[in-house]
Amino acid sequence: MDSVNAHWTGAFQVVTDTDGWQHFRRLDPALLISPATDGLENRATMGAGIRASWTASSGTVVLEAEGTSDSSPFDVLVDGTLAHRVTAAGPVSYRLALENLKPGTSVQLWLPHFGTVRIHEASLQGQGVRPVTESGKRWLTYGSSLTHCQQADGPSETWPALVATRYDWQLTSLGFAGECQLDPAAESTLQQLPADFISLCLGINSYNAAVFSERSYGSQVLGFLANIRKAHPLAPIAVITPMLSLPREELPNAVGMTLRDYRDATAAVVRVLRERGDHGIHCLDGAAVFTPDEAAELMPDTLHPNNTGYRLMAARLGPLLSIVANTP
Template structure:
């Protein structure tokens, strides 16, 4: 087999790529500033490559990805011309994963890395003599920020998270900033989004803020305003969607110790969006999380909080429908 030279240009959906002698590792924060993303690189979530994929165009009939020993079971997906053809289950200690029996035609190959486990890629190999080229993704760039509901630990596989499915349906180039257990309107994340290229941005915030009691009824609204305005320092006219929390029965009405419930957070998010519109931001949009994934879909949340694989598919379809209703694609593409 022939080895493809490792390059950060092979990785799509990463914010940065750590380069070592024997591997490259995608990150969802700037690796050279990782100490700023307190605590511990957003609680260790930023090194898990949700939404990150290796992408080439080739007529190879097999592709092999080398990895530094998997610390635990991980999954990777092989997607050909937008269609999932195989999910590989890679046991702890394994250093190679292969996808074969591919067609001999020239095709777009995307290898979605695990969204649950950090991945150090040590090499990429294709058939001897096969033609290949790196791919520049010229589609509009979508950045989505959120919690575990956006990170999608419980999806069927890495390419079947709701952001990955929605990006495919909307024909967008995805960067997923879903950080499980986090999404507390971290100022460094706002600065990072501000400094990344973006044609469309979505933010789904509130559920962990209520659950973790990290912001109160006094501090939530100003923190959200500041987060949005930091992004607007650069992305002044980019369509920006603010999504309130999806349904979670336990936290809907009961206020926590610092005065927030999900119902109250939804009202405050709506008020912030309306206020910013009054002050001239005509490209900011509000989506009620109950429209995205409301009580009628509770059966797809086995733990009452996180959508399962089928729930993610529903969320992807609902997100597509809501975006096409509230934020016409023609507005994103102008």
């Protein structure tokens, strides 16, 4: 019987402490500074999009882990179909049997996308077990809670995970609930990671926290995008403007901007970059993803989609992102 430890994909860093526990980081910590970025650092320790892949002809997933009380579950997928979904909250120990596998069956273990988890053992034991190195397009996606997807039922059902699975892309998810503020740590991470295609969903956190005004928001977005372009001169970039949020569309925040203002300002930056010669950057209208009636039904708190909403986001954004990703 073979036993192969997890080789993690989708993390910026995996750090093993002196007691053998693995900890995960989705951001370069060099540009984090307490207390200003404590919230961002917390979100960056969460395992959204991080996974391990094997092939096997029989197997048992062995998992020894410990998660925070707010952790979403672990997902185990067999040939792309959910086989096990198990809690990650507290100390957990699992032996998850996978039955009736054909030779070369694909097995994936997805870490909880929300809540912080540490891993003492994650392995696949069985016959013909081999680690898998993903080979699809390398996709970096950055955004807010609407990319982090806390409300998804499990880590394989966030909209980035669904899109990556559909198109066989190598996902790195840089969704940070409440913390998409164009931080230098996020910019640096996006610059350092390899990418064939990049998407960024910008604006909603800046509206909610009133971080940038009319004077500063467009300039900040421009600098953020320009620096990412310098690091990835050939990668197509899709900028997604804020999703529809009915109570916020015309309601000024503390700096006098509505959500519609942030959406218009984001689109204007992309338009300027294209006029200056960057035809590899594209703008997708976030307000068009849901109709007003769908937003009222699928966003119970008027801001975050439910699991059905995230599936619809994947179904509608996926084809648009695929067009951008495959644009020469």
